[in-house]
Amino acid sequence: MPQLAERIPPSVAGAVLRAVFALPDPVRRLIAGRPVVRDGQRLALDAQLLLQMTRLEGATLTGATVPAARQGLARGQEYINRLPARPVRTRNVTAADTVPARLYEPKGLAEGSPLLVFFHGGGWVIGDIDTHDSVCRYLAVNAEVRVLSVGYRLAPEHRFPAAADDALAAYAWAVENAASLGADPGAIAVGGDSAGGNLAAVVGAFADRRPDFALLFYPATDMSVRRRSRALFADGFYLTDADMVWFSDHYCPDEERRTDPKASPLLAKDLSGFPATYLVTAGFDPLRDEGEAFGKRLEEAGVRVAVRRQEDLIHGFANMWGLGGRFQEALAEAAGALRTGLL
Structure with a gap:
């Protein structure tokens, strides 16, 4: 899965991610899964949805090598970059x-x-x-x-x-x-x-x-x-x-x-x-x-x-x-x- 994700242009992956985030909350909840509660805290749906999407992609913060980890963070950030008006x-x-x-x-x-x-x-x-x-x-x-x-x-x-x-x-x-x-x-x-x-x-x-x-x-x-x-x-x-x-x-x-x-x-x-x-x-x-x-x-x-x-x-x-x-x-x-x- 990570190899497939790397072949998808960040602009396309970002558009898909934004489209998912724009869905109605009941649909987003179905994608994200059951609410997560830990240490008396309930994880925000926005955070849970993003975590689920990154799991589907197979993305991790650190990689097998330092160059791979640096490339991965840069690519991931391209998905969600946005400029103020x-x-x-x-x-x-x-x-x-x-x-x-x-x-x-x-x-x-x-x-x-x-x-x-x-x-x-x-x-x-x-x-x-x-x-x-x-x-x-x-x-x-x-x-x-x-x-x-x-x-x-x-x-x-x-x-x-x-x-x-x-x-x-x-x-x-x-x-x-x-x-x-x-x-x-x-x-x-x-x-x-x-x-x-x-x-x-x-x-x-x-x-x-x-x-x-x-x-x-x-x-x-x-x-x-x-x-x-x-x-x-x-x-x-x-x-x-x-x-x-x-x-x-x-x-x-x-x-x-x-x-x-x-x-x-x-x-x-x-x-x-x-x-x-x-x-x-x-x-x-x-x-x-x-x-x-x-x-x-x-x-x-x-x-x-x-x-x-x-x-x-x-x-x-x-x-x-x-x-x-x-x-x-x-x-x-x-x-x-x-x-x-x-x-």
Whole structure:
């Protein structure tokens, strides 16, 4: 089945997926199957339907090889890419001399807007600026910000702490060059999803000039411990426990280094200087508990933090906003929090 799916153009596969999502709810329920309830949570029909469609295709997040996994994520994202109605101008830049990045500027956005420095997800191994293009456009338009999306180095070619070093260097460059990017140097946020949320947390904890706000989507915050959600949602909900083992082994194979706070920001000794934060987790996500544990640490450190669990959704929902429904609702809430947090 995967071989057949790979011969279908992404545009065709995407059209089929959108057609299925446009069906009446009773028909979509028949396709998705019986409702899924776990840990007192009921999986959203939108999420269950998408999971069922990916099972029929035979798609997995990690592959037999790193190149195959990277190709698979890029292909899967093409299925659901969607552009906001408002045009967004982009230009490629180089941050800190060596780190590729892309600046997103919504049409009509005034000079001196806030800036979001964004780090894409993908387990520090897969994903890139292009796989998260749609998310960055959405956040730029709906939060009224410029977005600088950072293409940090990936493992296993560049293992820990390369991604963290690039994140810190790119953020520092953005602070120094905010005015030339059309942004307000006094209103700079950091954000990211999953592994990108991990890097955003590293920047929030260790940057010389701390961000003014942090937007963390289901962040990976502790590589040293498996929490309860890793077992509860180990398989069947997009990101799996096996995926996390695969990602961690590629990014930081030396297990002794996984307690380094730049790999596991939850283990940082002092988080009192962390910026005000909106941290969102997904109920059906192996990373749920470590993300929420990080939120608790922030609260205990006196940081202004809103921890929001989208209990009916799965890991990666921000990238799925193009399908509408619950995915878009959750991303819209996060964009609103970013906009409010930078006022």
